[in-house]
Amino acid sequence: MTTTDANDVATFETTVLNADRPVVVDFWAPWCGPCRMLAPELDALAAAHGERLLVVKVNVDANPTVAARYGIQGIPTVGLFQDGHLVARSVGAKPRHAIEADLGISAAA
16 A cells, blocks of 8 residues: 545545545655655555555645645644544654554554
């Protein structure tokens, strides 16, 4: 499983808000060093959880409307969306297990 980009409002709504499973959203920017450090951890999270959840990246420079809608004030911020609602968030570059703990995602078997 790989990550998906949602760099416009329509793609975000289709991919995240209308998803049939939980979605982990990485709010990031290309110039953000900690964001780049977090990328392999999110790739590992996507691989570990397979089809149980979707991992989506939102470039806050390309999609500032969505970032503002969810009060993203610092990046990287990783949010968990369920049934179209932001239910948990993790701020800062952290290892996969810490992100899973912050978001309440159980470890994959």
